Amino acid sequence: MTTEFDRRFFQSLKGQGVHLSAPLPFQGGRSNRVWRCGDQVVKLYLPQQANPLFANDAKREVAALTALAGTGMVPRLQRRGSFEGQDWLIYDHITGVPWQRDAAHVAQLLGRLHDQPGFCALPQGRNGSAELEAQTLAILAQCGDVTVAAQLIGQRPFGQVPPLRQLGVIHGDPVPGNLLTHDGTLTLIDWQCPQQGDPSEDLALFLSPAMQFIYRGAALSEAEEDSFLSAYPDPAIVGRYLSLKPWFHWRMAAYCLWRSHSGEPCDRHALQLELTALDQSSIPKRA
Structure with a gap:
């Protein structure tokens, strides 16, 4: 209108x-x-x-x-x-059209992006499990549903992952709605939150079942996730993502709870998807 x-x-x-x-x-x-x-x-x-x-x-x-x-x-x-x-x-x-299939293609695009030189106006992103924990707790402190927020605090992941020394340019929101497929290629749009950060953050945001559900209608299958991780060009970053995976799911669950204050059913369902993924990520599937 x-x-x-x-x-x-x-x-x-x-x-x-x-x-x-x-x-x-x-x-x-x-x-x-x-x-x-x-x-x-x-x-x-x-x-x-x-x-x-x-x-x-x-x-x-x-x-x-x-x-x-x-x-x-x-x-x-x-x-x-x-x-x-x-x-x-x-x-x-x-x-x-918004991205729907071929997760390997997205992994290759993100790999290219993460190799780009940094530029001005980029803040530094969250780096390491301690900073992810602090950010998640800050999100939970803003949530209106204090009962669920308290339950989420009790689901804090175990173990610590140190900060990454060499940061790179990350998109900060590489969800399916921000990936356009055209002429056999992919372009990223909506660049309002890029950072100089940990590339594993972009991997986590793309693989997030909540973000896939909200923007594509369904979480990635195990085969699609494996295809994505196998195609990403830096195995060290893949390994880092797997180490941080519980922390990323915990943070996204907190974000979905914060979003759900508006009463949108999709955000409540997205929260459940992240909680399930959090439970399943306690034992990494890939070394």
Whole structure:
């Protein structure tokens, strides 16, 4: 539905000489307003409650689209600006569909990304089990369901995994909805929360049963997960992911509980998927 604010926004773009086709809103976004205007995409960042896991930073997205231009991993940035205190971006539209199958292809794309040189505007991500624990406890402290939050605190994983010394560029949200398949290739979109971080974080976010369910409708099968881990180019990072796997599932369960305050059934189901994965991850399947 077009609002008065939307009309003012597009009238402002027109007044700046930005010529766009009739805007068609994209469906399914969980953070911002996004429209397709012919061969262009217009993204308007919305003010919202601070998200404890996924940042919503226009400056980071501009930095990522600029630094990674020409790699084929990102859409081409055209313009940026602000309207009534809200940031906006315009970038090329990619004719494709959200990722559904071939997990190995995603692993190869993430491997390429993690080899890219760092760039400005990137904060340092969480690194090692101690920082993941602190972040998870902070998320649980914000959850309205204190009973379930207390139960989750009691499910804290055992053992410690030290920080990684050599960090890399990570997307920070490589879920199926942010992976577009087109012309036999993959492109990552929605770069509002990249970090200089532990590459195993991207592996965990893609493999998360909660994120797969929310964006694809089903968690990955065991065969799909094995295909992904086998195709990722750095075995050391795969091993690190497996060591941290319980911590990542514990954190995602806390995030799903935080999300469920809005009463969305999908977030409650996603929470159960992560709790099941947490139980199953106590003994790694791969050395």
